[in-house]
Amino acid sequence: xxxxxxxxxxxxxxxxxxxxxxxxxxxxxxxxxxxxxxxxxxxxxxxxxxxxxxxxxxxxxxxxxxxxxxxxxxxxxxxxxxxxxxxxxxxxxxxxxxxxxxxxxxxxxxxxxxxxxxxxxxxxxxxxxxxxxxxxxxxxxxxxxxxxxxxxxxxxxxxxxxxxxxxxxxxxxxxxxxxxxxxxxxxxxxxxxxxxxxxxxxxxxxxxxxxxxxxxxxxxxxxxxxxxxxxxxxxxxxxxxxxxxxxxxxxxxxxxxxxxxxxxxxxxxxxxxxxxxxxxxxxxxxxxxxxxxxxxxxxxxxxxxxxxxxxxxxxxxxxxxxxxxxxxxxxxxxxxxxxxxxxxxxxxxxxxxxxxxxxxxxxxxxxxxxxxxxx
Ligand code: ADP
Numbered sequence: 364x365x366x367x368x369x370x371x372x373x374x375x376x377x378x379x380x381x382x383x384x385x386x387x388x389x390x391x392x393x394x395x396x397x398x399x400x401x402x403x404x405x406x407x408x409x410x411x412x413x414x415x416x417x418x419x420x421x422x423x424x425x426x427x428x429x430x431x432x433x434x435x436x437x438x439x440x441x442x443x444x445x446x447x448x449x450x451x452x453x454x455x456x457x458x459x460x461x462x463x464x465x466x467x468x469x470x471x472x473x474x475x476x477x478x479x480x481x482x483x484x485x486x487x488x489x490x491x492x493x494x495x496x497x498x499x500x501x502x503x504x505x506x507x508x509x510x511x512x513x514x515x516x517x518x519x520x521x522x523x524x525x526x527x528x529x530x531x532x533x534x535x536x537x538x539x540x541x542x543x544x545x546x547x548x549x550x551x552x553x554x555x556x557x558x559x560x561x562x563x564x565x566x567x568x569x570x571x572x573x574x575x576x577x578x579x580x581x582x583x584x585x586x587x588x589x590x591x592x593x594x595x596x597x598x599x600x601x602x603x604x605x606x607x608x609x610x611x612x613x614x615x616x617x618x619x620x621x622x623x624x625x626x627x628x629x630x631x632x633x634x635x636x637x638x639x640x641x642x643x644x645x646x647x648x649x650x651x652x653x654x655x656x657x658x659x660x661x662x663x664x665x666x667x668x669x670x671x672x673x674x675x676x677x678x679x680x681x682x683x684x685x686x687x688x689x690x691x692x693x694x695x696x697x698x699x700x701x702x703x704x705x706x707x708x709x710x711x712x713x714x715x716x717x718x719x720x721x722x723x724x725x726x727x728x729x730x731x732x733x734x735x736x737x738x
Contacts, residue, residue: 422533429523429530433509444498450644450670451637452492455485458628458736459500463605467504467540470603480625481578482606484548486613486735487630487727488719490671493609496630497544500607507538513550516567524563525570532574532604540603548608552620568617575623578604613730621734629731632719633670638662641670645677651703661708667717667724676708676715683707 419430446456465472466479473479485493501508509531516527535541545551551567608624610616621627633641639662646653653661665673684701685692 418534418537422530422537425530425533426526429526430534432527433530433534443502444495445502446499449492449495449499450641451633452496452630455496455628455630456499458626459483459496460503462626463500463542463607464504467506467603470540479603479605481575481604482608482624483626483628484613484616484621484624485607485609485628485630486730487611488632488669488723489611490669490718491630491632492670493630494546497542497546497607497609501542501544504540504542506603507535507541509535509541509543510546511543512546516551517563522566524567528567528570528574532577535604536578541605543604543606545606545608547610548620549610549612549615552608552617553615554617568620572619572623575606578606613734614726626736627734629727629735631727631731632667632724633673635662635666637670638665638668638673641673642677645674646703649681649703650700653703653705657705660705664712667719667721669717669719672715672718676711679711679715680707683710 415431415434419425419427419434422430449456462480462483466477485496487493497510501510511531516531517524531543535543551564551571553564553568606623613621613627639658642658642661642665665676668676681703684703684707687701688695
């Protein structure tokens with residue numbers, strides 16, 4: 364799950380849509396902060412607050428406190444993950460480029476029939492790279508990125524959650540192009556039939572669906588203008604808001620919500636080649652003795668592992684040479700520590716097991732063939 368993001372200096376403002384305050388802020392961002400630059404850090408912070416206040420004041424019908432909370436807790440920009448950091452998943456990357464990145468970077472090409480989708484779901488077993496993909500999209504699409512989890516939207520005060528949802532969409536529209544990324548979407552979009560569903564989660568879900576629909580109707584409005592020859596992108600910018608979501612439990616998503624995710628991209632367990640690439644990457648900066656044949660063997664024995672299982676395995680194996688040393692580790696020179704070998708992986712494999720069961724996998728594949736988008 365994406366943790367509540369911290370505000371960073373590079374946060375949230377899309378340079379492309381700069382008004383005067385925004386451009387000031389953006390220009391400010393171009394100068395890297397150094398430790399001796401505290402004054403400018405303070406200036407920027409103040410400037411950012413002014414900008415936030417301006418935006419909040421300009422939003423009508425939006426609760427001020429809720430808007431502040433969205434800014435304070437939710438808005439992040441470009442968490443630096445790039446496509447190349449993610450092993451494999453070529454078709455998912457391609458789908459995301461086509462559905463999100465290209466339309467955001469070249470809105471002029473994606474109109475009318477090519478109108479981008481408003482909802483995309485990434486589903487599959489845990490630890491397969493869904494969150495990483497979302498972060499890469501944030502980096503590559505240069506959009507304002509709202510990373511939210513159910514817990515950041517749920518409030519114990521009745522009615523507060525709906526205000527947060529409204530504020531979220533209002534700010535997302537204001538700062539468009541924007542991506543609203545919801546991790547573990549199943550927890551706020553659970554099926555209506557679920558007996559455990561309580562009043563407050565039903566209300567959040569309904570508000571979310573209402574706000575999301577309002578994006579589609581705005582898009583329908585801009586569709587009408589298509590073909591008028593107008594080159595003015597501004598109206599359409601308001602509609603460049605996409606809900607991107609991830610789930611390990613696609614079958615528990617409410618049907619109405621499921622339909623709104625026009626693209627439903629299966630993120631499966633990594634194939635041989637992907638595991639190979641990931642293992643190579645993980646070991647690329649380490650001293651090791653693994654030969655090509657060893658890698659081939661590792662690829663075979665890690666069949667059924669998720670990307671995060673592989674990361675855990677490699678981390679554990681990397682501890683092997685240190686474990687051998689016991690307390691001697693404290694006085695051993697770094698250069699004297701033996702390289703990581705296949706033997707370390709084999710011993711870690713005794714207790715690092717795949718986290719997804721075969722039965723579990725079948726369930727994902729069935730759901731993918733019934734509801735997934737092909738390709
Ligand atoms: P998910 O959101 O699908 O549960 P994450 O994207 O959070 O999974 O991945 C968890 C961790 O597993 C990542 O931080 C990364 O270390 C590793 N990982 C998973 N898939 C990949 C991949 N395709 N390439 C590289 N690392 C991966």
